Amino acid sequence: MPQPADLLQGTLDMLILKAVANEPQHGWAIAQRIQQVSDNVLQIGQGSLYPALHRLEYKGWIRAQWGSSENNRKARFYSLTAAGRRQLNAELENWSRLSGAVNLVLQEI
Amino acid sequence: MWSDRLSRMRFLFGGRSRAEVDEELEFHIDRQIDANVAAGMTEVEARRQAAIEFGGRERVREQCREQRPSWSLELLLRDLRFALRGLLRNPGLASAAVLTLAVAICANSTIFSLLSQALLRALPVDDPSRLVVLNFAGSHPGHRHSEGGSSEGHTYEFSYPMYRDLREKNLVLSGLVASAPVTAGVTWNNRSEAVSVEMVSGDYFQTLGVRPAVGRLFAASDETAPGANPVAVLNFDYWRTHLAEAPVVGKNLLINGTPFAIAGVAAPGFQSVVWGRMPQVYVPITMQRTVEPEWDYLNDRKSYWITIAGRLRPEVTLAQAAASLNTLFLSVRAAEFTALADQSAKTRQEFIDHAHLNVEAGARGFSPLRDDVQAPLIIIMGMVLMVVAIAIVNVASLLLVRAANRVREFSVRYALGATSGQIVRQLLCEGLLLGVLGAGLGLALAPATLSLLIGWMAQDSPNPQAFTAMLDWRVFAFTAVAVIVGSLVFSLAPAVQFWNPRLAEALKQQAGTAMGGSLRFRKTCVALQIGFSLLLIVGAGMFVCTIRNLRSVNPGFETEHLLSFELAPAMAGYPAAGVAPVEQHVLERLGALPGIRSVGATNDEDLSGNNRAGDVDVSGYKPKRDEEFDVELPWVSTGYLETLGIPLIAGRTFNASDTATSQKVSVVNESFAKHYFASPQAALGRHVGRSGNANRAALDTVIVGVVRDVKHTTVHDPANPTCYMLYLQMGKPIGLAYYVRTWQAPQSAENSIRAAVANIDSKLIVSDVKTMTQAIDDSITSQRTMALLAAIFGGIAALLAGIGLYGILAYSTAQRTREIGIRMALGAHRATVVGLILRETLILTGWAVAVTLPVALFAARAVRSELFGVSFVHPSVYVIGIVTIGLVAALAGFVPARRAASVDPARALRTE
Structure with missing residues (x-):
């Protein structure tokens, strides 16, 4: 199993918003969903989920x-x-702009 | 959209309840257990794994709480609650600090309210920032009637024709208004009284933007020709208090016996364009002759009597207006000069070349009173600031003592993980809390103090409403700033000690010995307090000496058993020819009353701060070139000199043989005789006359007597050369001030005097009844106020310094318990220990005094214009101040020193 990656500052909010975008979800389901969809790369601890x-x-x-x-x-x-x-x-929109820019830089250099 | 907002509003005060959060977390764990069981774990193992994975539940709970929007507020409240608990643990010290601040802030707000009224407040008119006030430089030959407030190069009084020229020919003002005050007799419902009347131009209310409360105010059509506009507008307060808000429009009011139709009532709050004037009735300026029958000013370019203010046109700046108006003014002056009798080059130079019209921003209005009160108020403000400074230093030192006693508490908090920031925040909270409590208490006490002070200042004052007992928002702003700055200063003082990265180690070792760094700070506090207190005590001594000297000045006549009042027959509608006979009648009738020794009258009250002066020609005296020598020229009745008891040196006084038609006579005083004739005897038989007056034959009055000098204008001004004339022979119908010498207490004569005057004519108005001692007190009101306030502030300063010194010395002595224990174990006596501590205190006091003395001398020199009969280097004042502060310091040091010396050496050694 690969090591869970650290979440970038501010991306947790976006992930949570995305997770509840289609239908209402409870906290446990949100954490599970993010974990499963990301193939266990993104693990969200309760210590940051509920305050968020x-x-x-x-x-x-x-x-x-x-x-x-x-x-x-x-x-x-x-x-x-x-x-x-x-x-x-x-x-x-912000994320795609940022990640696109990072990818561009990584390909060029 | 709205429901979103509403749901957010819901969270503003509070948030999710603890039970809700718990239930949510509980569900999460249960769901994880179910998942674990589904994955094949046993019930127990599933529960264990879920708990491990979840981690510390309390921590999550706490973090959820911190997300609440009101979190920072909760944190502040928690700090404040903590600070309050901390203060309550030591109530004596806390209340001393709060009281200290309250006293300082109360004094501060009170004085600042007065100061802001006198110096800062704008007139209650439309757009006051566009108002300008005019004054001029240049000579003003002729008659000037001034309320005061003018100074060299800034004469605020203009003639009416000059005003008309400026108003009609200027292109920079949208309005120019004139006004002048006068006291007149007003009769309403058969009740007559002397009332302040303001004569105003027709556009006065319109230009200022004052609206009527009832009826209409004046218009340009109310200022047509002399005597042609008998209409009046009432002041709102007067209408309410004296006319009971009766429907008055169209009704008649008698002013000096002439009916005036009431046009309306001015809006509440408006008094005058001149700050400090409190007119009760406004009349058109063209009615001057009716309300002030002694004079005829309207067509005279040599009568300077009205103050004028204008409103700038939009787009015109102050500088443009000043330049344009000055040009206009100079052209009018040039035309006026050709009409002067004296066409000499010197007169021309003074009248035209030195002339200049000044245009000043007038949002606050012109005020003759403001200049009078400015210097005393600024001195008082200085004293207040010093008291505030003492209070802040005091509270700082009290808090420092307290913080030093809490070393253990802080070390425990450090050990439990508190950061320096949190400790500083706590200290700031405590300081802020003290500041707010002190400010609140001070502001709560301020209104009562203010009305007390105003009541005291306004006692028997001619216009008691000049100051109103109203705290305005500036006071709150000023006080808030003082408190915030103050509380920051004093709460940070102890924080500086704790802002030390190595403190934790220091705390571990340190137990009870004083920290070296704070010693200098404490000594500075003590020295500052002693210094400020000494300054205030010396100031108080100066002003108290001044008032004592002023009270004990011998004016040259007996001031006891002397009652004065004013009576102007013109106010009761007497025609010019009837004035002198009724005045003679009053003098005779009063002289015959039982209990009255004698009675006299003058047109120039004694010791009232006013005088009537002018230059005279004297036979056989050749004036030096360009000599301008003014003498006082009171018009008096037969019996006046005897009633006041002014001793005769040569010749005779006025007597019954001097009548309106006999040879004109005068009596001069010693200074007059010395100046013009070298000796009193030489003055007898010489002739005098008013110079430069074409209507009167020069040198028509013979000097028949010489009297001793007496003080006349005020008790602190020396006697001037004086020439007493007999009012009967002056041929002018004037109102007089009467002096009655009684056998018993002068107040007791008031009723019989009023009855006797009413018996002659019930319309006659007796006003301003007071004893001579009251009159003297009135003339030195500003000095009395200063003395009282200075004494209060001096006392407060000494008290505060005592409290502060005691706090600091008590602490530092307690810190030295072990040292004292060792000294006593080695054989020191109690007296030696007390002496040791006292000596240190007094040495510190000595240093503080030595540093402060030059400052005190400098400060006393700065206020010497307000002193009388006491030099600013007066040694006894300084000695008394130093002794007082020394005693306070000794007392503050003695109590803790004795306590330290009564410690049992064995116990003192064991405690550490």
Whole structure:
């Protein structure tokens, strides 16, 4: 198993926003999803996941609602707000510009 | 969109509850356990792995809390709560610090309120920044009627014709207004009283942008021709307090017996374009002759009596207006010069070449009062700042003592992982808390103090409302700045000690010995306090000496049992011809009253700060070239000199044989006789007359007597050469100030005097009744205020210095317990130990005094214009100051020294 990579500053917010973009998710599912999709490269510890979720909620980018989980337990589900969607689009655009630029530099040199 | 905003608002105060966060984290762990079980682990193993993976739950909880938007506020509240608890642990010290600050801030706000009213406040008119005030340089031959406030090169009084010329011919002002104050008799509902009236130009209210509260205000059509505009506007406060807000528009008010139709009431808050004037009624300036029947100014270019202010046109700068108006002014002056009797080159030079019109920014208005109060207020402000400085040093040293006693507390906090930043933040919080508490208490006390002070300053003052007991926002701003700066200073003082990377090690070794670095700081604090206090005590001594000297000055006549009042028959509508007979009647009737020894009258009150002066021609005296010698020229009644008790040196005083039609006579004083004739005897039989007056035959008055010099204008000015004339022979209907010499307490005569005057004519207005001692006190109000405030500040300073010294000495002595224990174990007596500590205190005091003395001399020299009869190097004042501060220091040192000396040596040695 490859070593989990360190997350770039600020990319965690983007990953979380992306993870809840399609349908409401609870915290555990968000962490699992990011981990699985990234092939276990990106592992998100609880120590940073929940503070980040709360921070995004206070900023108004995601909204939390109590709901019923897949195993019929009460869980908090996070979904994207309109402001969150704008933020996500802005961050994605920024990210693709940045990563494209980094790739260009790496190919040239 | 809105729901987003609302959900964010929800978090502003608070956030998710702890239970919610816990439940969420709980779910996460349970879900992980389920996943682990699904992956094939046993129940126990799954639980164990999930817990390991999750890590410290409390830490996550804490981090979630820190995300809350209100987190920094919570942190601040926590610090403040902590600081408050810390202060309450040592309530004596905390309350001493808060009280110290409160006293300083209360003094500060009070005085600053007065200062801002006197010096900073703008007039309550439209766009005051576009107002300008005019004054001029150049001679002003003729008559000048001044409220004060003018100085060399800045005469604020203009003639009415000059004002008309400036108003009509200028191109830079959108309006130019004139005003002049006068006291007149106003009758409403058959009740008559003497009232402040302001004569104003027709465009006055319009140009200033003052709106009516009721009816209408004046317009240009109210300023047509002399005597043609009998209309009046009332001041709002006067309308409310004296007319009970009655419907007044169109009704008549009698002013000096002439009916004036009331046009309206001015908006509340407006008094005058001249700061400090408190008119109750406004009349058109063209009615001057009616409200002030003694004079006829309107057509006279040689009567300087109105102050003028203008409003700049938009787009015109002050400099442009000044240049343009000056040109206009000089051309009018040139035309005026041709009409002067004296066409000499010297007069021309003074009248035209030296003339210049000054245009000053007038947002705050012209104020004759402001110049009078400026110097005293600035001196008082200096004292206040010194008290504030003492208070800040004091609190700093108290906090330092406290911080030094908390070394253990800080070392524990360091050990538990607190950073220097956190400790400094805590200290800043404590300082800020003290500052806010002190400021709050000070501001709470300030209104009462202010009204007390104003009540005291305004006692029997002619316009008691000149200062209003209102704290304005500037006070709050000023106080807030003082507190913030102050609290930063004193909270950082102990922080400096702890801002030390090697402190942790120092703390480990250190237990109870004083830290060397702070010793110098403490000594500086002590020296500063002693120095500031000495300055204030010396200042207080100077002003108290001044007031004592002023009170005990012998004006040359007996001031006890002397009552004065004013009565102007013109205010009751008497025609010119009726004034002198009714005045004679009043004098006779009062003279016959029981309990009254004698009565006299003058047009020039004694010791009131005013005088009436002019130049005279004297027979047999050749004036030196260009000599200008003014003498005082009071017009008095028969019996005046006797009533005041001015001793006669030669000849006779006025008597019944001197009548309106007999040979004109005068009595001169010693200085007058010495100046013109070398001896009193030589003065008798000589002739005098007012010079330069074409209407009167020169040298028509014979000197019949010489009296001794008495002080006249004020108690602190020396007597001037004086020529008393008999008012009956002057042929002018004037109001008089009456002096009544009584057998008993003078106040007791007031009722019988009022009854006797009412008996002659109930319309006659008796006003301004006061005893001579009151009049003297009034004339030295500013010195009395200074003395009182200086004494208060001196006392506060000594008290604060005492508290501060005690705090510091108590601490430093406690630090030396072990040293003292060793000394006593080696055989030192208690007295020796006390002496040792006292000697150190007094040596420090000596140094502080030595450094402060030159500063004190310098400061006293700067205020010497406000002193009377006491030199700024007066030794006893300094000796008393030094002894006082020495005693305070000795007392502050003695108490802790004794406590230290009563320590049991064995215990002192064992504690460390």
